[in-house]
Amino acid sequence: MRLKVSEQSMGSRDLGKLQHHIVLCLGSSCMKNGAGSVAEGMRREISSQQAKSNIQLSKTSCMGRCSDACTLAVYPQGDWFKEMNEKLGKKLIRRLSTGQAIGKRLTKHRSYSMHGPNAQTDR
Template sequence: MTTWNLSETKHHLLICNGSSCMRKGGEEVTQAIREEITNLNLDSAIHTTRTRCNGRCKDACVVIVYPEGVWYKAATSELGREIVQEHLARNKIVEDSVIYKYDFERFTAPENSSCVVGICKPQKNEVNLDLK
């Protein structure tokens, strides 16, 4: 099993490989991103991880960039390459495909977002009376 030295890593990409994302080209997106990272000689600066479901199936295929906390929707092979070229190599977020950005307090959706809002997680102080 591989143990990577991440001391030179500046970005971590989480690429959804859950079932909905895989049906929408997750494997191709993963390979395109990894190839573009290699083509731009950014292997030591960018680490990628395949994940299972990230809970945004309606926005499949989802790619998340950290440490910025930017979530991208509807990633294709072309968008995957663009994320590497623009966001990771030039520090320019690909605004048209952003679902959420982290603003150091919480994740927020851009005003012009066409992403699905989704369901809210229940609050801890909410009581579910149907449990009895």
């Protein structure tokens, strides 16, 4: 069932302003590889960029890519990132909050796309 933007099903969040949903793995492999500091850094960057209304950061359990830890995915782009660290997490937030493309510098060695015409894989 698709939620209507006007529904208040996510607390008081205005879904009409939401542009990006980041899903960050906090499973055991990702936690061993710094997911906690990635999460905290991204939260701080969202706050400092005043991007709370348009970027949602959600934490989840294992995303099934433990060998790539620390892993996250960005929607609606559908880009998955591996080997994230605090610095890259902050950089990702800055790019998303300023409307910049995620870009090759960030994604070159660290991401793969699950779908789309330019889908690429490093495997």
